[in-house]
Amino acid sequence: MTTATNRGTRPVPAATLDAVAERLSPTRLRRVAAIAPYTTFRIGGPADLLYDADTGDDLAEAIDSAESAGVDWFVLGLGANVLVGDGGYRGLVIRNRARHVTWHSDGRCIAESGTVMADLIRDAVSAGWSGLEHYVGIPSTVGGAIWQNLHFLSPAPDRERTMFIAEVFDSCRVRRESGERTTVDASYVGFGYDDTVFHHTRDVVLDVTFRLARGDVFDMHRILQENLSWRGARHPWLEHHPSAGSIFKKIEGIGAGRLVDQCGLKGFRIGDAQISHIHANIMVNLGHASATDVRALIAHAQRAVFEKFGHHLEPEIGFIGSFDPP
């Protein structure tokens, strides 16, 4: 996702929010609730309504409720690829906590879209199913992984190509923007680099069928360890330095981070938002960064790179909700 929309920015009358709230389970619904703790950047103002959906059907029905009241809605996975505005979200934010997984003896695995990739990878490897281990250490739900076409390098030592989650995808059940529930295949999803149909429509993934292969457990553990240590050495650690991963889209053959680095911007900060000392395409929250700080830092890096190299850096993360002061 690259563009900000105006969704989640217009004030919603209290009676309209009440109409949506009435259709949601009260025990999983909060009002004027902080979104920041549910993002890896730990930034962003409150949602008018924050709802935890606990099954795929619950997720689809929550969207139905918002749609029928004309209220804006947003599906949040692990919040690893978003910057939520300081003004928060006017409408309904649905945290996807639909996490049921069914394993089949032929290697098919059906995972609800809120399943955390780390959990799925752990269970697949311990059962001897291969195909997901390459994506270890990437914060994502299953739904976010399909939205993004999650990718990482093929195993060491060669690391000669980029692997994509599309390679183990069989099909998924979606709520289409028309409201219809249906199962779709890879041709519908249209997997590209950081791109799928879900970037261009309001379709939402409810569950995903993966097709995994029998693998050697020791080999898979080797890949897990090598990939985790590769990431640990090159990326700031989320536990200490919250971030949204790469801020700018890749520029083929050049590298967005390399351009930012060559402008001497590693360590440059605005407020508590800083360009990481160890990876120039990652911005970190030093503690109290606001979305305004991050946007100013993005603009600063874009300006510097354009003036020095003539390249326009395009943000890779999604800008969610209202960027007006709270």
Ligand SMILES: Cc1cc2nc3c(=O)[nH]c(=O)nc-3n(C[C@H](O)[C@H](O)[C@H](O)COP(=O)(O)OP(=O)(O)OC[C@H]3O[C@@H](n4cnc5c(N)ncnc54)[C@H](O)[C@@H]3O)c2cc1C
């Ligand atoms: C430290 C770090 C490292 C990263 N490394 C990598 C990497 O190596 N490779 C890589 O590919 N990515 C990487 N990323 C990016 C991020 O992990 C992926 O984009 C991930 O897929 C986001 O998943 P999520 O569940 O957090 O989605 P969110 O950030 O919550 O949402 C992102 C978008 O997906 C949409 N979405 C979420 N769930 C659904 C659904 N069920 N149906 C339809 N749309 C949905 C949201 O509405 C939103 O528009 C990294 C991020 C971080 C923070």
